[in-house]
Amino acid sequence: MTLSTIFVIDDEQSIRDGISLSLAPVYRVLPFSTAEDALSSLREEPPDLILLDIGLPGMDGIGALQEIRRTHPDVLVIMITAYDDVQTVVQAMKLGAYDYVVKPILMDSLEISIAHALESARLRKEVQRLQKRYLQENLPCFIAESNAIQDIMDFIQRVAKSPDTPVLILGETGTGKELIAGAIHYQSPNFLGPLVTVNCAAIPRDLIESELFGYERGAFSGAGTAGKRGLIEEAQNGTLFLDEVGDLSMEAQAKLMRFLEEGEFYRLGSTKRQQVKTRIVSATNKNLFDMIEQGLFRRDLYFRLGVVTVTVPSLNERTEDILPLARHFFVHFNKKFGRDFTGISPEAEEALLAHHWTGNVRELKNLVERAVLTGRGPELLPGDLGLPARAGTAFAGLRLPPVPACGVNFPALMREFERHYIEQALTLSCGNESKAARLLNMNHHTFRYRRRKCSEE
Numbered sequence: 001m002t003l004s005t006i007f008v009i010d011d012e013q014s015i016r017d018g019i020s021l022s023l024a025p026v027y028r029v030l031p032f033s034t035a036e037d038a039l040s041s042l043r044e045e046p047p048d049l050i051l052l053d054i055g056l057p058g059m060d061g062i063g064a065l066q067e068i069r070r071t072h073p074d075v076l077v078i079m080i081t082a083y084d085d086v087q088t089v090v091q092a093m094k095l096g097a098y099d100y101v102v103k104p105i106l107m108d109s110l111e112i113s114i115a116h117a118l119e120s121a122r123l124r125k126e127v128q129r130l131q132k133r134y135l136q137e138n139l140p141c142f143i144a145e146s147n148a149i150q151d152i153m154d155f156i157q158r159v160a161k162s163p164d165t166p167v168l169i170l171g172e173t174g175t176g177k178e179l180i181a182g183a184i185h186y187q188s189p190n191f192l193g194p195l196v197t198v199n200c201a202a203i204p205r206d207l208i209e210s211e212l213f214g215y216e217r218g219a220f221s222g223a224g225t226a227g228k229r230g231l232i233e234e235a236q237n238g239t240l241f242l243d244e245v246g247d248l249s250m251e252a253q254a255k256l257m258r259f260l261e262e263g264e265f266y267r268l269g270s271t272k273r274q275q276v277k278t279r280i281v282s283a284t285n286k287n288l289f290d291m292i293e294q295g296l297f298r299r300d301l302y303f304r305l306g307v308v309t310v311t312v313p314s315l316n317e318r319t320e321d322i323l324p325l326a327r328h329f330f331v332h333f334n335k336k337f338g339r340d341f342t343g344i345s346p347e348a349e350e351a352l353l354a355h356h357w358t359g360n361v362r363e364l365k366n367l368v369e370r371a372v373l374t375g376r377g378p379e380l381l382p383g384d385l386g387l388p389a390r391a392g393t394a395f396a397g398l399r400l401p402p403v404p405a406c407g408v409n410f411p412a413l414m415r416e417f418e419r420h421y422i423e424q425a426l427t428l429s430c431g432n433e434s435k436a437a438r439l440l441n442m443n444h445h446t447f448r449y450r451r452r453k454c455s456e457e
């Protein structure tokens with residue numbers, strides 16, 4: 001077993017020697033007489049723990065502690081201090097020191113403190129390891145075969161790391177917005193904190209404010225005698241997921257805006273300010289731009305919620321995901337319902353690919369669930385899915401040129417095709433995106449996404 005490494009930083013040789021001698025058989029101890037020397041070694045080989053004297057020549061213990069916390073937040077620090085140094089000890093603890101020992105040092109209590117500190121570091125590492133395992137075991141359930149979804153997963157992995165940044169997730173119904181909100185939470189440093197989900201559409205409008213912000217006793221008739229913490233408070237040090245955020249009343253939007261700006265709010269009927277740290281992730285399948293135009297959604301709130309915005313493409317524009325998703329749901333339901341289907345037939349797969357998915361992944365999941373439950377087997381057939389064996393083609397009646405002997409640049413042709421229709425639709429609708437999207441039988445999110453892609457290419 002490798003020994004834990006401990007830096008001892010103290011300008012008194014007798015203390016350095018005494019500690020080194022007592023700890024040496026159990027730990028690897030490296031003594032330093034100045035903070036500067038220790039910090040340069042820290043950069044090369046960080047120890048597990050640092051014993052740090054407060055009164056040092058040159059950079060003092062508090063300065064060194066700040067530097068260590070900034071560059072190596074995982075390294076635990078125990079301060080060594082004189083009796084009359086209470087103020088400084090308090091300051092050190094506020095800056096994140098793990099513990100302190102008072103001179104003259106009692107080796108027994110120092111050893112206990114070191115053992116606790118190392119155990120706490122070990123537990124922290126174990127939690128990180130379990131988090132990684134949890135993510136590895138659970139995120140594969142999030143099927144991400146297409147580049148579009150893989151890009152989104154890469155992006156949110158980076159965004160998740162900063163636990164205060166609000167994220168707004170846009171996309172049609174059933175595209176996986178709630179799953180993405182969960183992925184953001186579980187990949188954030190606050191993943192051990194709560195993930196509180198509020199479905200803003202499911203809570204009556206006159207109750208949403210008290211649900212979100214809580215209330216004092218007697219704040220309104222029916223408020224009860226005890227008062228209540230709001231969901232924002234419940235989400236302290238975690239994530240508050242505001243699902244269907246487009247359904248928030250204007251009053252709730254105003255309060256939420258204030259909370260986002262200042263990190264504080266008042267419970268209903270209270271004059272006491274509450275301060276809460278939580279990340280707000282919100283999602284909607286509504287067109288917030290249209291709602292802003294109609295005066296139903298605050299423009300400033302839109303920008304505040306969407307410091308980072310993720311637009312999830314519809315299933316129809318990431319057809320690479322259809323079959324992996326269908327197979328994933330098939331395996332899941334086959335096992336859940338104790339069925340012994342051998343697989344999805346090629347005809348059924350063809351039908352799945354040809355279908356237009358207005359309900360996106362949710363529709364696909366429901367279809368496969370029902371098919372596995374009611375099909376006869378041994379394979380899933382188009383009929384089990386309620387889909388026609390041969391889907392009609394959108395090109396029926398349209399004569400397309402044959403493939404020339406020299407071949408075609410298919411990806412370029414597809415881009416040209418897409419650009420042509422998007423431009424035509426925009427011209428016909430005088431630049432109005434919502435109208436243009438309707439002309440192409442597309443959701444506005446899809447239209448916006450494709451238009452942006454075309455202009456980037």
Ligand SMILES: Nc1ncnc2c1ncn2[C@@H]1O[C@H](COP(=O)(O)OP(=O)(O)OP(=O)(O)O)[C@@H](O)[C@H]1O
Pocket residue numbers: 141142143144171172173174175176177178179180284285325361362365
């Ligand atoms: N990439 C995916 N991999 C696996 N399952 C998925 C994926 N995307 C969505 N699902 C599943 O599809 C269903 C719908 O997803 P979800 O509830 O996240 O959609 P949504 O975008 O929040 O929809 P709505 O706008 O209607 O609230 C869920 O059961 C979810 O588990």
Ligand SMILES: [Mg+2]
Pocket residue numbers: 177178243283
């Ligand atoms: Mg949802």
